[in-house]
Amino acid sequence: MTSTSPLAAQPDPSAVGRLGTIRRTGLSIGVATGLYGISFGALATASGLDVWQAMVLSAVMFTGGSQFAFIGVVGGGGSAIGAALAAVLLGIRNTLYGLVLAPSLPRTGVRGIARAHLTIDESAALAASGTTTEEKRAGFWAAGVWVYVFWNLFSLLGALAGQYVADPSAWGLDAAAAAAFIALLWPRLRSRDAVAIAVAAAVVALVTTPMLPAGLPVLAAAAVAVVAGLLPSSGRRAGGPPTRIISKEVPR
Amino acid sequence: MSILWIAVIAASVLSFAQKWVGYQAPQDVLERPRIARITTVLPIALLGALVATQTATSGAEIVLDARLASLGAAVVLLCLRAPFLVVVIGAAVVAAGLRALGWA
Structure with a gap:
């Protein structure tokens, strides 16, 4: 018999309902963001990457902005070094997300690695919309895992079928990304x-x-x-260094 | 191994390292009131910037096109308390529709 905390043994029904809603939102985000992966895969191969290179970016780099920056530079005739630099510049915000998320997520073992790998705009945003640590965790993992699954699935589809996809923006997928971000921003x-x-x-x-x-x-x-x-x-200003911002x- | 492959792998590994290092900041630093205030408002600023760049930029240029109308549609849907997926699909449909009609 495993020992569980009283909280886990007798969960508050409304809190459980909220966690369910957060997980479903995570799935929605995963599908919506993942679909955008089609355009990444298609653009990546159109930019001169092969299918394997596109998939290493989606599976290992796994941060959409950096991936688009990388293929954008390559596709625009830039150097491979320039592409890597653009990707790294865009990825700096993921470091900031880690700072924000660190107190809510487990830090050791496989989950410690996974939390770092799944740290992206969408997981950080859904985590930030939670009010309790449990909600933050549920939001982070749901968005992170589902985006990872669908992003890679649809990247592969786009990379393989890219030449048949005339233009991802014709489907409004670029607008979907902006809408996803404003939807995540809205509650805040x-x-x-x-x-x-x-x-x-x-x-x-x-x-x-x-x-x-x-x-x-x-x-x-x-x-x-x-x-x-x-x-x-x-x-609260006590003890701080003199600030240049005067209010x-x-x-x- | 081609230079492109090296760049793909190096940039991917660096991207993971960037994510990992954020979590390594000492907790007591993060709990300082001023740092805590910054990390609280940081997602708002980043999301605001992402909305703007996703909506109105293309490369290094400001471009106003169907995405702007889509964003308007998304805001209307959000005001109507539409679920997340409805907002995202609604915005995509508006952009796709305007482009299909050749209006944007």
Whole structure:
């Protein structure tokens, strides 16, 4: 007989229902994001990668933005080194996700490796929508695992059948990606601060897009979060170094 | 082994390392109020930026096309409390429809 915690032995029915909803959302995200894998596979082979190279990117790199950046540079006639650099630049945000997720996820053994590997936009976003540690975990694993399964499945399909897929954007798959991100962002826009941060980040990303190499605009936008985090809206400033950001409403 | 293969493998391994290293930050650092505030709002900023770049950029250019109308449709569906999959499929259908009609 295994010992279980009282909480696990007598689960709260409404909490179980919420976990079920989160897991189903994870499956939805997996299917929606996975379908976009068709366009990755198709574009990868059109860019000059073979099917195996496309699948190593989907299975091992497994972070859509970086994968598209990689094949974008190769397809545009850039060097392989340039492609790798673009992918790595775009992947820096996954490090930030790890910082956010670390307290909620197990850190050792196979699951410790798996949590790192499955750390992507979608899993981090669904985890962030959870209110308890259990919900965060359920969201992370559901989105991470399902996206992994469908992303690889559809990448393979796209890579093999790429030449028959005229144009993935004709199916609206590029628009589906934007919709998925706004759907994940939506529940977090409960406060005026959150809306302001999201809008400011969007503006920074758009303004810097023509100036910076692929991947950097999203990171430049992450600076908005750093500034917002440093802004002393909570009034807790004791012990901190002098800040250059001066806000009128702050008692010093 | 071709240079392309080396780049594929190196970039893939580095991508995993980037994910892994984020989890290695010491907990007490993450619990500092200022760091905690940053990590709390970070997903909002990153998602806001991803929405913008996915909707309105193509390479290094700002491009306004059917994706913008799709985003509008997604927002309407979200206001109507539509489930996630409905929002995503609805946006894709709008973009595909506009393109099929040659309007965007």
